[in-house]
Amino acid sequence: RGYTGAPSFASRAAVRGGAGLVWLGVPESIYAVTAVKNDEAMPFPLPCDAQGRLTAEALPEVEARLERMSCLAIGPGLGRSAGVTEFVQGALAASRVPTVVDADALWALSRDMSSLEDAACPLVLTPHEGEFAMLGGLLDGDRVASARRFASRWGCTLVLKGSGSVVAFPDGECYVNQTGNPGMARGGSGDVLTGLMAAMLCQLPFRDAVRAAVYLHGLAGDMAAGELGEYGMTPTDMIRLLPAALKTVTEE
Secondary structure, three states, X not given: OOOOHHHHHHHHHHHHOOOOOOEEEEEHXXXXXXXXXXXXXXXXXXXXXXXXXXXXXXXXXXXXHHOOOOOXXXXXXXXXXXXXXXXXXXXXXXOOOOEEEOHHHHHHHHOOOHHHHHOOOOEEEOOOHHHHHHOOOOOOOOHHHHHHHHHHHHOOEEEEOOOOOEEEOOOOOEEEOOOOOHHHOOOOHHHHHHHHHHHHHHHOOHHHHHHHHHHHHHHHHHHHXXXXXXXXXXXXXXXXXXXXXXXXXXXX
């Protein structure tokens, strides 16, 4: 409860990013609010505790739906608890499709990093620098080296968000993104990337999808800043402009 915006930012970005069907699992305590916020995406309720946080009891429903899904995105608005940790680690163990891990799912992952080694799916972690440090990442002034080292150590793909977001693959391949601006440094922007990343993973080869999502996320942010200025732009503006960003690479 209290975090209905984050999952809706992610689901709406996935829709605007071109995903054909978007299912949005949320705690049953916020299902009604989430259903009002989402027309194109399809929310469904999951078991939660007294504080409105998901629990491990939600796993069977998620696992059943994963059999029909092309990818999984997990994290925005989850909150933090032992039940959330158990749920996230169970979902990562069950997933066999490309999986995006963000926000509080990163916190849950940090409780037991062996979940990364046990995962049987391609993983994309999207931390900002604070979350990266929480995961044990070492920031020594060289963001590229830090991201590359982490991706290699844990066998995952890392998107280290920030000015010049770094995309690092486990084999050492690495890119620095050039789109984006300071107006994106506000709550909700990362949730937009999570949803957009999921949409790209449904449509493109894995590496192309990760790079495209980071680029298009920043490009939509640049378009929002150009239209509204960096101070007043919001994640909702970025979502609205995702189709225009996509158009620049698909039709022009």
